[in-house]
Amino acid sequence: MGLPFRPSSIATDVPAYYQDLDDDCILHCIRNFDNEQQFEQFDQEARNPKCRNFLIDFGDEEAWCAFDLESGSIARLLRSTRPPALNTRWINIWLPYEQKDALHALARHYDFSPRLLDLMCSDPVQPKPKPLEASNSTSTLWSRKSHRQGSQKSSKQASLDSEECVGLSDMMHSTQMDLVHNLSHYHIVDEVWHWSTVDWGRRFVCVGYNTIHNVQTNPTDRIGDPDRSQDFPQGKRVWNWLLLCADKTVISITEDPFPFSNGNLRTQELKTLFAIRRNLVNVFRQLSKAHNPSRETSAITLPIRKRVGDSEEETIHRPSDSPGLLFYYLFEDWYTTYSVVARREHQYAAELDRLRKKMLVKAELSHVDRLHHIGRQLAVLKRIYESYVLIITRVLKKQEATLASLKNSHIVSGQDSLASSIPQISSMPQIADVEGLLGASLSSAARVRFERLEDRIRLYALSEIQECLDQKDSLVMMNFNLIAIKESFAVERLSRITLLLAKVTMLFMPVSLMTAYFSTQLVDAHFTLKAYWISFAVILGGSTLGLIIFSLVSGTIEANIIYRPFSRVVLDVCKRHIFGRERKAY
Numbered sequence: 001m002g003l004p005f006r007p008s009s010i011a012t013d014v015p016a017y018y019q020d021l022d023d024d025c026i027l028h029c030i031r032n033f034d035n036e037q038q039f040e041q042f043d044q045e046a047r048n049p050k051c052r053n054f055l056i057d058f059g060d061e062e063a064w065c066a067f068d069l070e071s072g073s074i075a076r077l078l079r080s081t082r083p084p085a086l087n088t089r090w091i092n093i094w095l096p097y098e099q100k101d102a103l104h105a106l107a108r109h110y111d112f113s114p115r116l117l118d119l120m121c122s123d124p125v126q127p128k129p130k131p132l133e134a135s136n137s138t139s140t141l142w143s144r145k146s147h148r149q150g151s152q153k154s155s156k157q158a159s160l161d162s163e164e165c166v167g168l169s170d171m172m173h174s175t176q177m178d179l180v181h182n183l184s185h186y187h188i189v190d191e192v193w194h195w196s197t198v199d200w201g202r203r204f205v206c207v208g209y210n211t212i213h214n215v216q217t218n219p220t221d222r223i224g225d226p227d228r229s230q231d232f233p234q235g236k237r238v239w240n241w242l243l244l245c246a247d248k249t250v251i252s253i254t255e256d257p258f259p260f261s262n263g264n265l266r267t268q269e270l271k272t273l274f275a276i277r278r279n280l281v282n283v284f285r286q287l288s289k290a291h292n293p294s295r296e297t298s299a300i301t302l303p304i305r306k307r308v309g310d311s312e313e314e315t316i317h318r319p320s321d322s323p324g325l326l327f328y329y330l331f332e333d334w335y336t337t338y339s340v341v342a343r344r345e346h347q348y349a350a351e352l353d354r355l356r357k358k359m360l361v362k363a364e365l366s367h368v369d370r371l372h373h374i375g376r377q378l379a380v381l382k383r384i385y386e387s388y389v390l391i392i393t394r395v396l397k398k399q400e401a402t403l404a405s406l407k408n409s410h411i412v413s414g415q416d417s418l419a420s421s422i423p424q425i426s427s428m429p430q431i432a433d434v435e436g437l438l439g440a441s442l443s444s445a446a447r448v449r450f451e452r453l454e455d456r457i458r459l460y461a462l463s464e465i466q467e468c469l470d471q472k473d474s475l476v477m478m479n480f481n482l483i484a485i486k487e488s489f490a491v492e493r494l495s496r497i498t499l500l501l502a503k504v505t506m507l508f509m510p511v512s513l514m515t516a517y518f519s520t521q522l523v524d525a526h527f528t529l530k531a532y533w534i535s536f537a538v539i540l541g542g543s544t545l546g547l548i549i550f551s552l553v554s555g556t557i558e559a560n561i562i563y564r565p566f567s568r569v570v571l572d573v574c575k576r577h578i579f580g581r582e583r584k585a586y
Helices: 024-029 036-045 071-079 100-110 114-118 131-151 155-180 185-191 227-232 267-274 279-285 319-330 334-342 346-362 365-396 402-407 445-516 531-556 566-585
Strands: 052-060 061-069 088-093 197-200 204-213 235-243 247-252
Touching: 024 061, 024 185, 036 061, 036 279, 052 071, 052 334, 061 227, 071 100, 088 100, 100 114, 197 365, 204 267, 204 334, 204 365, 227 365, 235 267, 235 319, 247 319, 279 319, 279 334, 319 445, 334 365, 334 445, 346 365, 346 445, 365 445, 445 531, 531 566
Parallel strands: 088 247
Antiparallel strands: 052 061, 052 088, 197 204, 204 235, 235 247
16 A cells, blocks of 8 residues: 655645644645645546545635545544535545544444444455366365275274264355355445445435446456356446535545555556546546646536526525535436446447347357347346436435424424424423434435436436347347248258259159160160260250240249249239330320
8 A cells, every 4th residue: 555645744824724623644634625736736646546535625715635634633524613614525435444444433423323334344355266276275175085084994884974974064164154254245236236225324314336337347357257247247346335414524435446456556457447436536626626628527517616606696505505416426427327328339239239230141049148148237237227216216305204203302303393292302402403304405406416317317328228128139039030031041942952953863864764775785776876866965955945844834943032933923024014015105
């Protein structure tokens, strides 16, 4: 792991809010996010594979950023009260399995459930041993077992059976223990790509989901059987946590796509990492007011800090809109959706079109197998986007206060709440909760965008996937039909060859009989060479004329696939000739 990002000196323009925290790590890391020179350093760190985390505090007029903060510094920032000028905070964590102290600090402050904290602190799945290593271990176990059996040949059969039972029980116990150890959170999300979760707390709402990035991956890097990669979409799967907290803090936690590389990535892995962080870096850049057109990654400006209107109605809602907008744009990542399946010429549409062209050239059963795997991949993608729709539905659903929830709660929804009429809790300290019992409230600006995103997913992703699935089914039927047509062509070709051989046989059969007659020794019969060849020509010509007449009448003289009888050909020629004259007359 690389050294944390530390500027060489403490900035002189750090606000009193950070100076009062009396934390050297914060004072050395915090810098003005709107300063062009300092932002360039932060921009490079956002793409650094060894970077661990960053924090941004921002408002309409100012923004401050720090990279690679320690867990104690994060906890101290969480406990302090931010000034009104810095109304929104964004905490991003990479490499979560190496920053469990920071995750515990967040959990203590926002009161995460133990289950949610354990899931966030899950260790990455260890790669399985290579087949050679597995075979070596299997052979070792087999040799040990053989040696044990050889050494016990002189013992009784009962003792041998007991040893085998003990070995079997040990094997079963070790297998069960392996299953328990391997069943981690990241193992589940890698097996079930559409796995998602929405958790509500008193002070936060948390969503967890997989994203699929359209990059080339090595199938051998997948966990489990390499053949399993054929049934999963081509791309890099990454798990994400996204939290919106009641104190206008947004927390994003991203799975490390290469957990055992220690930040030393190859060229292809760096390209994959940049593709995974594309949306996050885009949001990160647009939070700064340091303008540099050369670094813009999107033609669309995000309305988090940059607005067009300056009217009172426009500016009064900015502090309440910013957390929800930041939460939304981190979740949206429309470029990933667009590149995987929503684009007009995405990989599945191109693959189906390529298979269709290959089928028209030569239909094979291998095409059906490829279409089967494409259908499995599209089914996985469909469930992933359906999980996004479910997440949006759950996030937009407001948690309402009821009598059952308020009866034993200190939280009241107003002066006229149901709880105020209950004498049992009248002496208890009460906490006002206007929005409900659980979660953080979304502003109207974020809610309408989530509703729009749901419509986009249904219209541009799910409908496109369904269209590809329908096309896949039609191509399967088309492939079988083409195979049947090809077989009929083969039968037709065989019939033509058989008919040709039969015609040749019928053509030379009279000549053979004539030759046999001339070769017979008859009394007082003498044949000359001239008489033989005259008879040969007459019989061969008559046989040829007879076969031609038969072929014309039966319609078997043509070379086309579809034959028509001679009578039908004559009838069609007469019709064209007669109707052609009538048209000329008119």
